[in-house]
Amino acid sequence: MLFPTTIVGSFPQPDWLIDRARLAGRFPPRVRARELWRIPPQYLEEAQNDATLIAIRAQEEAGLDIVSDGEIRRESYSNRFATALDGVDLDNPGSALDRSGHPNPVPRIVGRIRRRHAVEVEDLKFLRAHTDRQVKITVPGPFTMLQQAQNDFYGSEEEAAMDYAEAVNAEIRDLFAAGADVVQIDEPYMQARPEKARQYGLAALNRALDGITGTTAVHICFGYAAIIHERPSGYSFLPELAQCSCRQVSVETAQSHLDCSALQALDGKRVMVGCIDLSTPEVETVETIVERIRRALPYVKPENVILAPDCGMKYLARDVATAKLRAMVAAAKLLRAEHGAA
Secondary structure (H helix, E strand, O other), X not given: OOOOEEOOOEOOOOOOOEOXXXXXXXXXXOOOOHHHEOOOHHHHHHHHHHHHHHHHHHHHHHOOOEEXXXXXXXXXXXXXXXXXXXXXXXXXXXXXXXXXXXXXXXXXXXXXXXXXXXXXXXXXXXXXXXXXXXXXXXXXXXXXXXXXXXEOOOOOHHHHHHHHHHHHHHHHHHHHHOOOOEEEEEOOHHHHOHHHHHHHHHHHHHHHOOOOOOEEEEEOOOOOOOOOOOOOOXXXXXXXXXXXXXXXXXXXXXXXXXXXXXXXXXXXXXXXXXXXXXXXXXXXXXXXXXXHXXXXXXXXXXXXXXXXXOOOOOOOOHHHHHHHHHHHXXXXXXXXXXXXXX
């Protein structure tokens, strides 16, 4: 299929499940933030299951070709996995600067980073059991998790990143074994800290993908639009991903008005072209979305274009997110007709 549609990862969580006002009023949590959940612990899993079904059905009804679990069970895209690893002290967290430059409580590394058990496999199995569409699940990348931690153990950041990569690699293997069609690694900090990403981040990312034969994607962005309001004119770390062994790269172009000539450097990759602006509740017209994709077509072959939002949708109102996805699906149909595809 030409121009398949998907989301980057998250879909808005219901306000009856999580305190959305508190969630939006703080930086994304790096340590656990159980105080955000409205449901008592003994009922939380059941409530998360129900909310995940709502997210799946919303994506299906919008017409998406590849659906996710909406990351409904997560307080942030990264902390569910990062706080489940051996080697971190969660009772005595450290501090690290967020990409906005503000300090944030983070996992404190006190021993070797190891994955003690699968973290998201049951989430993937639940998703797989409740849709007949292709399914995608996301995991935080090794470089980003290290940037969101305080290292009190390793002699070098490179060594720590490689142990994070081993943990991610083991998780990805289990996710494909459990039925994932696509596994996406989220690496937004490669854009935020490009020098370190060049120094060791790309090597760690490739280690996380070592031996993986399923379809993998890497998401790199400028941060949540609800939190990071200013967008640079271009990516500080993007051509380097041509050297990554992933099959897909997810980039944002809508809010940033990205010069899409930058995508030419990713020749050979499929590109998730971010075409939904998450900084505004205004629902784009179909024509606006089509034009955003057309801007990319001189640099990415049509068969390599995937339509997606710029980033995760968790901070949008649910009706707004659904309406934006419907417009994106309609844009994909129009593009297929233009290019002679069914």
